[in-house]
Amino acid sequence: MVERVEAAVQDIEAFLAVAQTGSFTRAAESLGTSKSNVGKAVQRLEKRLGTRLFQRTTRAVRMTEDGETYLRAAHVALAGLRDAEQELAARKSEPIGRVRLDVPAGFGRLLLPGLAELQRRHPKLTLEMALSDRMSDPVAEGWDIVVRIGHLPADGEMTVRKLCDLRLGLYASPDYVKRKGPIDSLAELNTHDAVIFRGPSGRLRPWTVSDAGNVRDMVMEPVLVLADGQALVDAAANGFGIVQINDRVARPYVEAGRLVHILPAADVDGPPVHAMIPLGLRMPAKTRAVLNHLADSLRE
Template identity: 75%
Template sequence: MSERVDAPMAEIAVFVAVAQTGSFTRAAEDLGSSKSNVGKAVQRLETRLGTKLFQRTTRAVRLTEDGETYLAAAQDALDGLRDAEQQLAARRSEPAGRVKIDLPAGFGRLLLPSFVGLRERYPKLTLEVALTDRMSDAIGEGWDVVVRIGVLPQDSELTVRKLCDLRLGLYASPDYLQRRGNITSLAELAEHDAVVFRGPTGRLRAWTVRDGTHIRELAPSPVLVLADGQALVEAAIAGFGVTQILDRVALPHVQAGRLVHLLPEADTDGPPVHAIISLGQKMAAKTRAVVNHLADTLQKTAG
């Protein structure tokens, strides 16, 4: 097995400087070093390569044939590194590359169409999106951005940006209300079918409502229990009964006539929405572009 002759980049840079200036003294001045250090760096490189790179006289420093061969390769290598540095610098300033985003299922489907505009604005972005209601490990699973609804645990390894606040409201389909009658008070909810969400903890999620000046919880007897946020919306649209969902999720369906907003005066403040980003060096331009887009989109979808 032949011995490796890899040379430190610093020594290669010194060699190129000497070759370009034709002088150890001028190379040292250009590099902010001493003539002695420059000479020692070239000597170490020649020893490592097992050949002489320069012919030295009292009047001139000239490349040997091996030196000319090595200079061409060294310049190509340094040019490649400079190009890579420029590309990385451009990537930091211009959003480019893959961004992995984890979104809650129902909420994510609300945001998914908006990514068309994001891609039109930043065509060098590639998006990898997961829609799931399970809790993800932002760091362990390699996500760039994880969007979560609700209060978040304190974690020093994460940075969090609040995207918006939500409100909770009661909704049902026009077809259901035509069959079962309109709802004009909270008391009438007891006479109607309820579609209820089962949270990640396994508990049925009570409805939080405003009753005059008081906030209280209702525990309806469900005709359908679902553990998927999007399925909850779809069940309400299909006419299963009344459900409580987030205003941003319900809004496009209300506007399209698929859902009716019941008892708006009973709406309550819902959970906040946060974007979770793994801590590290300065946030990449691609990640910042996605987070800013999510915040802007949610501001525009306010009811």
């Protein structure tokens, strides 16, 4: 079976060489074989297809209409095979070089411990990481991987891979809850201190909550407004008030006793997290290693 496939590919390569050079002799020279072998390869291909691909005369070789149709298909097929070969080679090669990541501030600090382990496994890998909540231009700024929560650009310059889903919940420090008292209902939130996030658009982000199964927005009067996702978490951990953040970012703070989960029944589905990679013929091994690590760690 493998031998038949290899022979078929060789016949297609012979056909392409004749089409490109316009000569069986020059095609043989480019392939490093004999004119007779090229002629037999084209004949086998024509027999298999049941049509003539070339009109041959003593002076010239011209492609038929069927030959032109097959030429277009052959180019696409061989390009796909070359891409597949490059991808398989990339998977086997060692991740070497620099990978530039742009990650939301709070989320990036969540990923740092795992990325340190990745770098220890691949010491020839260098990571450059920007932690920012602004909407960067992935292509213009030369990022290898951009992690985005929620909104994705509507252009076709990036390959998108979903990393995980999030849940949004309300959190505050144990000290704040002790000082202000326990919270038993959504109505009580209006008497509490709210730390609110200002998104890249400049708009204050309302809290989205589940109220007896109905999802609604709560516009809170803030005691503190922050445009940095990590600062939002730090403010809550330091007792400023209540914040709404995603479960992935909150989890290590809850486990460390720095935050407590308030009104879990009010949690709602949050936005998905995606990784975006610039389009190209193949993904370098270094980028693939980082991307797969992100996907695996967030899946856990």
